[in-house]
Every structure is written in structure tokens, then in C-alpha cells.
Amino acid sequence: QKEVEQNSGPLSVPEGAIASLNCTYSDRGSQSFFWYRQYSGKSPELIMSIYSNGDKEDGRFTAQLNKASQYVSLLIRDSQPSDSATYLCALTGTASKLTFGTGTRLQVTL
Amino acid sequence: DTAVSQTPKYLVTQMGNDKSIKCEQNLGHDTMYWYKQDSKKFLKIMFSYNNKELIINETVPNRFSPKSPDKAHLNLHINSLELGDSAVYFCASSQDPREVETQYFGPGTRLLVL
Numbered sequence: 001q002k003e004v005e006q007n008s009g010p011l012s013v014p015e016g017a018i019a020s021l022n023c024t025y026s027d028r029g030s031q032s033f034f035w036y037r038q039y040s041g042k043s044p045e046l047i048m049s050i051y052s053n054g055d056k057e058d059g060r061f062t063a064q065l066n067k068a069s070q071y072v073s074l075l076i077r078d079s080q081p082s083d084s085a086t087y088l089c090a091l092t093g094t095a096s097k098l099t100f101g102t103g104t105r106l107q108v109t110l
Numbered sequence: 111d112t113a114v115s116q117t118p119k120y121l122v123t124q125m126g127n128d129k130s131i132k133c134e135q136n137l138g139h140d141t142m143y144w145y146k147q148d149s150k151k152f153l154k155i156m157f158s159y160n161n162k163e164l165i166i167n168e169t170v171p172n173r174f175s176p177k178s179p180d181k182a183h184l185n186l187h188i189n190s191l192e193l194g195d196s197a198v199y200f201c202a203s204s205q206d207p208r209e210v211e212t213q214y215f216g217p218g219t220r221l222l223v224l
Contacts, residue, residue: 043215
């Protein structure tokens with residue numbers, strides 16, 4: 001079983017819609033959770049971090065964490081074509097080492 | 111000014127060759143990393159150095175040898191290159207090992223082994 005699982009996609013949503021990206025993880029000791037956005041041919045950039053159960057909002061982005069279900073998600077409201085990218089879920093345990101999922105490719109269509 | 115820079119950006123080489131990738135950061139960070147991203151976009155940590163000392167050494171063939179001459183530089187030398195080494199290698203740096211939020215990635219080096 002992979003440590004961090006994501007659906008590879010592509011997830012296709014129309015412009016203006018809500019994109020919902022999901023991630024599950026296997027290690028219950030995981031402590032911190034992150035979402036990175038990676039455009040094609042570019043490096044990953046951090047867009048959200050979440051450390052406790054519940055929701056965390058930043059602009060059009062909302063991260064949701066449910067440690068009991070070992071589930072973290074990212075919602076993107078009012079999706080724009082510029083949001084088209086691969087979204088990587090990542091987490092750290094006690095070792096502060098980032099473990100990544102394989103990413104979900106998001107396509108926002110006009 | 112580029113925060114984390116890598117050279118070269120592209121590297122095409124033959125199997126069996128030895129090659130190096132260089133990384134420099136001007137953020138004043140104490141911790142630097144090497145990651146490998148394969149063709150399926152899976153990004154995995156290889157090494158991490160804090161103040162020039164190795165703190166993370168994942169299960170990586172010993173053909174890969176990192177070297178940190180100072181806090182601002184972390185180089186990666188690869189001996190006897192194999193086809194499976196073809197990937198994008200990202201350097202990153204962070205304030206310290208615990209402050210993952212401050213981790214900043216370089217532009218990547220695209221390695222193709224023929």
C-alpha cells in the first residue's frame with residue numbers, strides 16, 4: 001500500500017466550478033499535511049498547509065483534514081484555466097520528511 | 111535573483127557515464143535536499159543536509175553521492191549512470207529540517223540517460 005494515495009486523473013472541471021482533490025494516507029502518525037501545485041515542466045510550489053482536523057481557507061482554496069479517516073482534500077472554488085496543473089498531496093511524520101503522493105492532474109476547461 | 115538554482119537544467123548522457131548536478135541557494139537556509147521525480151510524477155526525497163551534515167539518506171543506490179561544501183551548496187554526483195536514473199532531480203532548501211513550510215524547490219534538472 002502506498003503511503004500517500006491520490007487519483008492520478010485527469011480531473012476535468014469547467015471554468016467557475018469547484019474542483020475537489022482528494023488524498024488518503026496510511027500512517028496514522030502523520031502530523032502535517034500540504035498541498036503543492038506543479039505546472040508542467042516546473043517545480044512544485046506550496047499552496048496550502050493544514051495541521052489539525054477541520055477546514056482551512058485561503059482565498060479560493062480550502063484544505064480539509066480528517067485524521068480519523070486518514071483523509072485530506074483540497075477544494076478550489078471558481079476554478080480558472082490557470083489552475084490547470086498537477087496537485088501533489090504531501091505529509092510529514094515525526095521525521096519532518098516530506099512524503100508525496102503521485103499527484104492529481106487538474107484540467108479546467110473553458 | 112533566483113532563490114534556488116540548479117545547473118545544468120538539462121543533461122543528456124550515455125549509460126555508464128558519471129555526471130554531477132549542482133545546487134545553490136541564496137535564501138540563507140540551513141537545510142538542503144535532493145528529490146527525484148520519475149516519469150509518473152512521483153516525487154521522492156533522496157538526501158537532506160542540515161548545516162553541511164547529512165540528516166536524511168533514503169534507500170538510494172550508492173552510485174549517488176551528495177556533497178555539501180557549505181550551507182548554500184549541495185551537489186549530487188552520480189556514478190555509472192543507468193537508464194532508470196532518467197528523471198527530474200529537484201534541489202530544495204528550507205529554514206531548518208522542521209520548517210517544511212519554508213521548503214523552496216529549485217527549477218529541476220532533467221536527466222536523460224541513453
